Amino acid sequence: MPKRLEEMLTDIWTPLFLAWITVLPYISMAPVIQSKSLQTGSIVVLPGTGEGERVLSRAKRGWVWNQMFVLEEFSGPDPILVGRLHTDLDAGAKNIKYILAGDGAGTFFVINDKTGDIHAMKRLDREEKAEYTLTAQAINRDTDEPLEPPSEFIIKVQDINDNAPEFLNTPYHATVLEMSDVGTSVTRVTATDADDPVYGNSAKLVYSILEGQPYFSIEPHTAIIRTALPNMDREAREQYLVVIQAKDMGGHMGGLSGTTTVTITLTDVNDNPPKFSQSLYHFSIPxxxxxxxxxxxxxxxxxxxxxxxxxxxxxxxxxxxxxFEITTDPQTQEGILRVKKPLDFETKKSYTLKVEAVNVHIDPHFISRGPFKDTATVKIAVEDSDEPPVFSSPTYLLEVHENSAINSVIGQVTARDPDASASPIRYSIDRHTDLERQFNINSEDGKITLAKALDRETDPWHNITVIATEIRNYSQISRSSVAIKVLDINDNAPEFASEYDAFLCENGKPGQVIQTVSAIDKDDPKNGHFFFYSLVPEISNNPNFTIKNNEDNSVSVLAKHNGFRRQKQEMYFLPIIVSDNGNPPMSSTHTLTIRVCGCSSEGVVQSCNVEAYILPIGLSMGALIAILACIILLLVIVVLFVTLRRHKNEPLIIKDDEDVRENIIRYDDEGGGEEDTEAFDIATLQNPDGINGFLPRKDIKPDLQFMPRQGQHPAPNGVDVDEFINVRLHEADNDPTAPPYDSIQFYGYEGRGSVAGSLSSLESVSSDSDQNFDYLREWGPRFKRLGELYSVGESDMET
Known part of the structure; x- marks a missing residue:
């Protein structure tokens, strides 16, 4: 049907349909006939208490007495009459009043209290509320007394097609395998309609495709989308956009519709074989x-x-x-050719390979199309390179006896240049592997010789590296490991396995094993060690001891008799000869020292010293050592006490009867050099006529700085030492900047006209001359005071 004609019919039939459903309630109304509790059309008869009954005419079958209907979305100029309430008690009296209560009473629905007519005052929407439950009652208008019990009835909202279908999950996405058969299910779409599904066809939906033909189709009632064309190829087109329409009213004219889009993607199947981009590949490699x-x-x-x-x-x-070998790159899906064996240009200059690519995953539905693989030819050219020398063997094993002569040939290594040029080879030893330079090599022929004597017992193996270098190209070098095994010769005599300490009990029995002796040998014979033990020939018939072979390269030393005593002999010496089975055999003599000891009854050694044997029984060796230590400590304390007492009693001033000339004072401290000479004005002592002034010390700097002190007055010419010292003592006593510094002062000037002469006993003519030393009693305290000021030692002042 043409679209224009369909629109014209829609414009004509839609008003007619709305008009019909509007007048429908009024058509159903009829005159009231007495009938108890019966509704006909839109008149509700309330049950009364009278004996008579009012019967309604034109009863419509199938209607329920307590239901009314109103059309949704109706919006006329006047309120719409929904129905009428009537009671069988109403005989035209005007004192009956109708009351309406319940859902929407007074808002959506209003009742005429005289006639019982119910009107809908507002537009109703079935999708918001489909029915209203109300209660009707008739009362006396004058007394407000109920004339009958309340009656409940329902007003249902009748549906019209005012909602279009809607797709909830729009837009849709679906996939289907490429090359699928016609009619393969792709997906299903679902639309919903808010209209009443049980009343009319307002919610009866029909689906159709607006876009997407001829590739896909849809079932009109189930909305299942299916493929419509065979062999759809993903490699040709991968994605399709399909527009689906859902229309209510069973798809007839005047129905409402909604649309959605479905994106359908073809998924891949293995329907194509691999194909090389070229049939022949060329590569060149060194x-x-x-x-x-x-x-x-x-x-x-x-x-x-x-x-x-x-x-x-x-x-x-x-x-x-x-x-060669080939592997697959998982990222790029390329075949990577690799070398798995060394190449040699001089041996083979080119290779030809046939390479095949095969799909890993094969779809059985498309295997009939042919093999899913392809082949290509690869040609590889080998280019010549300057190769390093090649040894005849990667490693060498040489053997040499440890007594081999110096410069003797141990073995030989050989190498060659694999290139066509065949460069001569020069040999050398990597000295990092031969730090002691025990081996040499002939640079031309590779013969290895011995440079130093070998000792297998020190180094049984030597591992050196030989370097082969091309003379025409020094950058081409090769290395090979040479292991040199030093072969053993019998050049070491056997020795005792350890330093044995043998003990013999005084209460021992004849034949008792005193010590088991074994030997070791630094040599390493092929058949193992076998030692021979014997006593030296001079004492082969030893009266005290003998040896017994244990058949395990050891011997046991046994006592021949009992009755050994420490008082008689404390120690015995037994020389034993040990020989090996080498060629020639080597031997050595070792002396076993055997001590005679006191043992318990169980044979446990208790003491081996003679002194311990004569000590009282109750005094042990530990107690003796403790007593001796205490005596030594007491002696040390006494010596220290006497020494300190003696030093304390020595007088500070030399007595008259002491010969001062024989007291030689030594000064081990060399002093501060020039700092000591500058610490005091020595020139003043040497020349009393000098001007008294201040000369600061240079050896120690005082913490507090003071102005230079002023002298009392310049010393006049011709003053003696007595006056000079008094002046200096007075200045020192009143000067805070002159503490007694720790330095030794020298006074070279002894004064003028001293009747005592020289103060030094060394200058005396005779050591036994009777000199008067009374001046010491007079000048001693003065010099002592001066020494305290300048830290002169006590012994110096006494001198």
Whole structure:
């Protein structure tokens, strides 16, 4: 039907339909006939208490007496009459009043209290509320007394097609395998209609495709979308946009509709084989390429994606099938050729390979299309490179006896240049592996000689590295390890395994084992060690001891008799000869020292000293040592006390009867040098006529700085030492800047006209001359005071 004609019919029938449903309630109304509790049309008869009954005519079957209907969304100029309430007690009396209560009473619905007519005052929406429950009652208008019990009835809102279908999950996305059969289900869409599904066709939906044909179709009632074309290829087109319409009223004219979009994506299947971009590949590589390095890459393209595009590569034919290998790069899906064996330009200059790419995942539905693989040819050219020398063996094992002569040849290594130029080779030893320079090598022929004597017992193995260098190109070098084993000769005599301490009990029995002796040998014979033990020939018939072979390279020393006593002999010496089974045999003599000891009845050694034997029984060795230590400590204390007492009693001033000339004073302290000479004005003592002034000390700086002190008055010419010292003592007593510094002062001037002469006993003519030393009693205290000021030692002042 043309669209224009459909619109014209819609414009004509829609007003007619609305008019019909509007007048429907009034058509159903009829004259009231007495009938108890019966509704006909839109008249509700309330039950009364009278004996008579009012019967209604034109009863419509199927209607329930307590229901009324009103059309939704009706909006006329006047309120719409919904129905009428009537009681069988109403005989035309005017004293009956009708009352309405319940849902919407007074707002949506209003009742005429005289006639019982119910009107809808507002537009109703069934989708908001489908029915209203109300209560009607008739009362006496004058007395407000109920004439009958309340009656409940329902007003239902009748539906009209005022809601269009809606898709809730819009937009939709769906997938379907490419190459699917016609009619394959893709997805299902669902639309909803808010209209009443049980009244009319307002909610009866029909689905159709507006866009997406001829690729897809939809079932009109189930809304299942299916494929409509065979062999849809993802590689040709991957995505489709389909527009779906849902229309109510069963799809007839005048119905409302809604639309949605469905994006349908074709998913991949493995329907395409891999294909090499070229049938022949060329690569060039140097012969010295490192193993596992990449030679080149090949690529087989696949129109599929994901797992269906994965390919595995393999070398299926060619003359380099054992020299090269190919792996798959998981990121780029390329085949990577690698070298798995060394190449040699001089041996083979080129290789030809046949490479195959095969899909990893094969779809059985498309295997009939043919093999999902492809092949290509790879040619590899090997380029010449300057290679380092090649040793005849990667490692060498040489043997040499430890007594070999110096410069003797141990062995030989050989290397060659694999290049066509065949450069001569020069040999050398890596001295980092031969720090002691025990070996030499002939640089021309590679013969290794001995440079120093070897000792297997010190170093049984020597590992050196030999370097081979091309003479024409010194950068081309190779290294080889040479292990040199030092062979043993019998050059060491056997020795005792340890320093044995043998003890013999005085109460021992004849034949008692005193000590088991074993030996060791630094040599390493092939058949193992076997030692021979014997006593020296001079004492082979030893009266006290003998030896017994234990058949395990050891011997036991046994006592021949009992009755050994420490008082008689405390210690015995037993020389034993140990020989090996070498060729020639080596031997050595070792002396076993045997001590005679006192033992308990169980044979436990208690004491081996003779002194301990004669001590009282109740005094042990530990107690004796403790007593001796106490005596020594007391002696030390007494010596210290006497020494300190003696020093304390020595007088500070020399007595008259002491010969001062024989007291030589030594000064071990050399002083501060020039600082000591500058610490005091020595010139003043040497020349009393000098001007009294202040000369600061240079050896120690006082903490507090004071102005230089002023002298009492310049010393006149010709003053003696007595007056000079008094002046200095007075100044020192009143000067806070002159503490007694720790320095030794020298006074070279002894004064003028001293009747005592020289103060030094060293200058005396005779050591036994009778000189008067009374001046010491007079000048001693003065010098002592001066020494305290200048920290002169007590012994110096006495001198």
């Amino acid at each position: 012969e010295d390429i490192t193993l596992s390095d990449a030679v080149g890459r090949v690529k087989a393209n696949d129109r599929d994606i994901g797992e269906n595009a994965r390919s595995a590569y393999d070398i299926i034919d060619g003359d380099g099938i054992d020299v």
